Amino acid sequence: xxxxxxxxxxxxxxxIVSIPALLSLRELLPDCSEYLLVSSRAEAQVKVTSAHVFxxxxxxxxxxxxxxxxxxxxxxxxxxxxxxxxxYYRPRCAVSLMPVNRSQRQIERDKLFFHAAGIRELIGFRxxxxxxxxxxxxxxxxxxxAYLRFRxxxxxxxxxxxxxxxxxPLLKPNDRAIAAVDQWLLHHRVFPERNLVALCPFSxxxxxxxxxxxxxxxxxxxxxxxxxxxxxxxxxDRQRAQELLTRAGAGLxxxxxxxxxESAALLKRCGVAICTESGPMHLAGALGVPCVSTFSxxxxxxxxxxxxxxxxxxxxxxxxxxxxxxxxxxxxxxxxMNGIRADQIVxxxxxxxxxxxxxxxxxxxxxxxxxxxxxKPQPC
Numbered sequence: 001x002x003x004x005x006x007x008x009x010x011x012x013x014x015x016i017v018s019i020p021a022l023l024s025l026r027e028l029l030p031d032c033s034e035y036l037l038v039s040s041r042a043e044a045q046v047k048v049t050s051a052h053v054f055x056x057x058x059x060x061x062x063x064x065x066x067x068x069x070x071x072x073x074x075x076x077x078x079x080x081x082x083x084x085x086x087x088y089y090r091p092r093c094a095v096s097l098m099p100v101n102r103s104q105r106q107i108e109r110d111k112l113f114f115h116a117a118g119i120r121e122l123i124g125f126r127x128x129x130x131x132x133x134x135x136x137x138x139x140x141x142x143x144x145x146a147y148l149r150f151r152x153x154x155x156x157x158x159x160x161x162x163x164x165x166x167x168x169p170l171l172k173p174n175d176r177a178i179a180a181v182d183q184w185l186l187h188h189r190v191f192p193e194r195n196l197v198a199l200c201p202f203s204x205x206x207x208x209x210x211x212x213x214x215x216x217x218x219x220x221x222x223x224x225x226x227x228x229x230x231x232x233x234x235x236x237d238r239q240r241a242q243e244l245l246t247r248a249g250a251g252l253x254x255x256x257x258x259x260x261x262e263s264a265a266l267l268k269r270c271g272v273a274i275c276t277e278s279g280p281m282h283l284a285g286a287l288g289v290p291c292v293s294t295f296s297x298x299x300x301x302x303x304x305x306x307x308x309x310x311x312x313x314x315x316x317x318x319x320x321x322x323x324x325x326x327x328x329x330x331x332x333x334x335x336x337m338n339g340i341r342a343d344q345i346v347x348x349x350x351x352x353x354x355x356x357x358x359x360x361x362x363x364x365x366x367x368x369x370x371x372x373x374x375x376k377p378q379p380c
Contacts, residue, residue, distance in 0.1 A: 001032065001033040001034070002029075002031045002091075002092040002093075003032060003034055003036065003061070003089060003091040003092060004025065004032040004034075004035040004091055004095060005035065005037075005094040005095065006022065006025070006035045006038065006054075006094075006097060007038045007039075007094060007095065007096045007097065008022075008037065008038075008050045009039050009040040009098065010098075010099065011048070011204070011279060012048045012053065012260070012279030012282065012283065013278065013279045014099065015050040015053040015054070016053060016170075016171075016279070016282040016283060016285075016286050016308070017144070017146040017149065017282060017305075017308065018097040018149055019053075019057055019170045019171065019286060020147075020149075020162060020170070021095075021124075021146075021149045021150045021152075021153055021165075022057060022058060022097065023057065023165045024150065024153065024161065024165045025153075027161075028123075028153060028154070029095075031092075034060075034061040035058075035060055035061065035091075035095075036060060036061055036062050036063075036064055036086070036089060036091060037054060037060035037063045037064065038063075038065075038066075038082065038086070038094075039051065039063060039064075040065065040066055040067070041066075048279070049063070050063075051063040052260045053171070053260070056171035056172055056173060056260075056261060056264065057170065057171045062085075062089070064082050064085050064086065065082070066079050066081070066082040079113075082117075083113070083116055083117050086114075086119070087117055087118050090118065091119060092119075092121060093119065093121035093122065093123060094114040094117075094119045094121070094122050095123045095124050095153065096110065096123070096124040096125045096152070097124065097149055098110070098124075098149075099145060099149075100127075100128050100133075100148040100149060100152070102127070104127055107125055107126065107127060110125055111125050123153060124149075126152060128148055128151070128152065132148060132151060133148075139302075139303035139314075139369060139373070140303070140373060141162075141372050143301065143303040144306055145304050146166060150166075166308055167309075168285070168288030168308065168309045168310070169286070169287050169288045170286040170287075170308065171264065171286050171287065172264075173261040173262070173264040173265040173268070176261075177259065177261035177262045177264065177265045178265045180265070181258070181262050181265040181266045181269065184254070184257065184258075184262075184266075185266075185269065188252050188254075189228065189252065190252075191228045192228075194226055194227055194228040195227050195228070195271045196227075196228050196230060196269055196270045196271065197222060197227050197228070197229050197230070197270055197271060197272055197273070197274065197349060197353075198229075198230055198232055198266070198267055198272070198273040198275075198280075198284070198289075199215070199218060199229050199231050199232065199251070199273075200231075200232045200233065200273060200274065200276065200280035200281065201214075201231070201233075201274070201275075201276055202233040202234070202237040202241075202255075202276070202278070203276050203277065204278070205298065205328075206327065206329070207296055207298050207324075207327060207329040207337075208276050208277050208278065208295075208296045208298060208337070209276060209337070210276055210294060210337065210340075211338055212244060214340070214341075214345075215244050216244060216247060217342035217343075218274065218342045218345055218346060219248035219250055219251050220248055220250070221342060221343070221346045222250075222346060222349065223251070225350065227349075227353075228250075228251070228252065229250065229251040230252040230253075230254050230266065230270070231244070231245065231252065231253050231254060232254050232255060232258070232263060232266065232267075232280055233255040233256070233280075234255065235255070235256035236256075238253065238255040238256040254266060260283075263283065267280070267283060267284045267287055268287055268289065270284075271290075271353050272289065272291070272349050273289050273290070273291050274291075274292045274293075274294075274349060275291050275293050275294070276293070276294050276295075277293065277294070277295050277296065277305055281307050282305075282307055282308065284307070284309075285307030285308040285309035286309065287309075288309055288310075289309075290309075290310075290311040290312060290313075290352045291307055291313070292312075292313045292345055292349055292352070293307060293312060293313070293314050293315070294315050294316070294340050294345065295315070295316040296316075296329075296337055297316065297317065297321065297324070297336040298324060298336075302316065307371070310372065311352065312370070312371040313348040313351075313352070313368065313369070313371070314369040314370075314371050315340050315344060315345065315348070315366055315367070315368055315369075316340070316366070316367050316369075317335060317336045317340060317367070318365060318367055319335050319339075321336070339364060339365050339366060340366050341364060341366065344366055344368070348368070
């Protein structure tokens with residue numbers, strides 16, 4: 001059997017949206033039963049890598065990494081080492097699962113790298129066409145990173161095949177992670193008889209975080225609705241989360257306590273996940289957990305990063321500063337996030353858990369979108 005190479009770099013969310021394309025490789029390349037994962041890192045110590053995600057989907061035979069930050073000699077050495085290892089394993093082809101906004105210059109550089117490794121068959125190493133990237137303004141599955149990466153591999157066949165590979169659950173935590181989470185819940189839950197709701201309000205970009213006042217009101221309202229909330233995030237979020245929980249007098253703090261697989265197992269124990277646009281949102285969507293997701297307008301094409309899966313509610317504000325791409329908001333009042341009200345978020349949660357609308361409607365400039373729409377074949 002032949003060996004393939006998969007080229008994927010990026011964060012947790014960036015990797016998760018490549019899962020449908022990864023899973024489809026068994027059909028696209030039926031003689032390739034194994035693959036090598038080639039990824040790039042900015043640092044030697046990264047908490048979550050593409051390999052951590054793909055291990056829960058289709059485990060690579062080997063991960064080959066090179067570093068693109070730091071001293072020139074270090075970058076040159078790691079690139080030469082990666083090329084040598086690729087030449088040793090002699091894969092038949094290389095498949096790109098890279099983001100769709102990669103420039104033509106970057107793609108030509110990628111192709112040169114894999115040709116230097118002795119690989120002649122390259123799949124998905126192209127930019128998306130204008131027709132593929134065009135949008136009527138209405139959010140569609142065809143706008144998303146997940147679909148566009150899939151289409152680069154399947155071209156005109158993508159519409160007919162995508163749903164089969166994009167239907168959750170797309171990844172699965174192992175039994176050890178599930179047991180560890182069940183033990184954690186046994187020791188930490190205060191109201192085990194209540195439904196559990198995940199709250200993931202933090203990200204790596206402060207401009208996307210939910211404001212503390214909104215988080216506090218969500219915690220208070222959900223406690224009054226007899227729901228138990230677990231705050232999820234990284235080590236950097238733990239102190240902030242604990243201060244919020246102490247002020248609210250309700251909720252559990254799992255920030256920094258879980259590995260990636262344990263985070264997945266914890267999300268599976270929740271009836272719904274409240275998320276900002278972040279890795280945990282993409283993880284919940286890939287697991288099949290309904291999300292109530294708040295989106296900033298940092299990206300000019302917000303729908304590029306809508307979650308995989310079904311039964312999601314997207315809340316966002318239409319603001320004049322949309323597309324700013326700022327890591328930290330410089331606009332007074334941070335309108336795209338401060339304008340999304342806690343009562344709208346809680347109403348969306350209630351609808352998912354109980355089927356009640358509780359007045360879920362556009363108000364105070366907040367737009368509410370049920371996601372995803374049905375993917376219909378494009379006319380010939």
